[in-house]
Amino acid sequence: MSEQYKIRGWVRILLMLIPYLFVVGVFQMIGAALVDYDYGNIGTDRNSQQRFIIQLFTFLGTCLIVGIFVKYIDKEQIISIGLKIKNRSSDLWIGFTIGTIIMIFAFGILEFLNEIQFQKIVFDLDEIILSVFLFIFVSLTEEILFRGYILRNLMYSFNKYVALLISALIFAVAHGMNPNIDIIGLTNIFLGGILLGITYIHTKNLWFPIALHFSWNFFQVLLGFNVSGQNVYSLVRFKMPQETLLNGGAFGFEGSILSLIILLISIISITIYYRKKPIATPIHHK
Secondary structure (H helix, E strand, O other): OOHHHHHHHHHHHHHHHHHHHHHHHHHHHHHHHHOOOOOOOOOOOOOHHHHHHHHHHHHHHHHHHHHHHHHHHOOOOHHHHOOOOOOOHHHHHHHHHHHHHHHHHHHHHHHHOOOOEEEEEOOOHHHHHHHHHHHHHHHHHHHHHHHHHHHHHHHHHOOHHHHHHHHHHHHHHHOOOOOOOOHHHHHHHHHHHHHHHHOHHHHOOOHHHHHHHHHHHHHHHHOOOOEOOEOOOOOEEEEOOOOOOOOOHHHOHHHOHHHHHHHHHHHHHHHHHHHHOOOOOOOOOO
């Protein structure tokens, strides 16, 4: 690669930053206006419909900006960021299954250790359906942006593992203002960025991290945990005898030591898998 080409990847990310924040901000305000949410007061709680609509408009704004930059700056097709679905159905199922198993396992361990105490089931079909679509759009939005565009462009400029670390750091910083966040929560979001990106640096495909991201968030919510510090509808209700590093306290499972251990084990396992079965395809600039 030429030195000019090495610079281009990270420069594209910087060029996109201000247009992205502006356009997505406008889209979010439009979504907020449609559901009568006071966007000027970010501390105001949102109901499930408001969360869904605002996230939908965040997704639309993200697709618009990423699509424009991929087409006119990168001069490639949007599908090239990792959205090819052919022969990738297994990635969807594996990603979904891993996230589901992790959350059920975590709930079981914490219940067994009396870190959480089951109280009741609160079944609301409308809320469950809204949660499904909410977290579909959350996973699509964040994977298209952080892995499909940011990580992909960083890989034009740096070694793929360096690019992965930088993208995970950006991912953590972007969540740095979430409610109740602490150093463990921030560390776990950074590790989550690595977990979600580690298959991408080998496959250049987004469907595994999209599915994993969705099931991680969705089942975390269904089982009663806050998601990255945010309290939303839960199918399962439990109480914490006390907030500890093991149960994550108000930030939720992602603020726990258990989450940190699971993330590290998952990252190491995937790394070992790809080192034994290298399938990396070099990125070529058009």
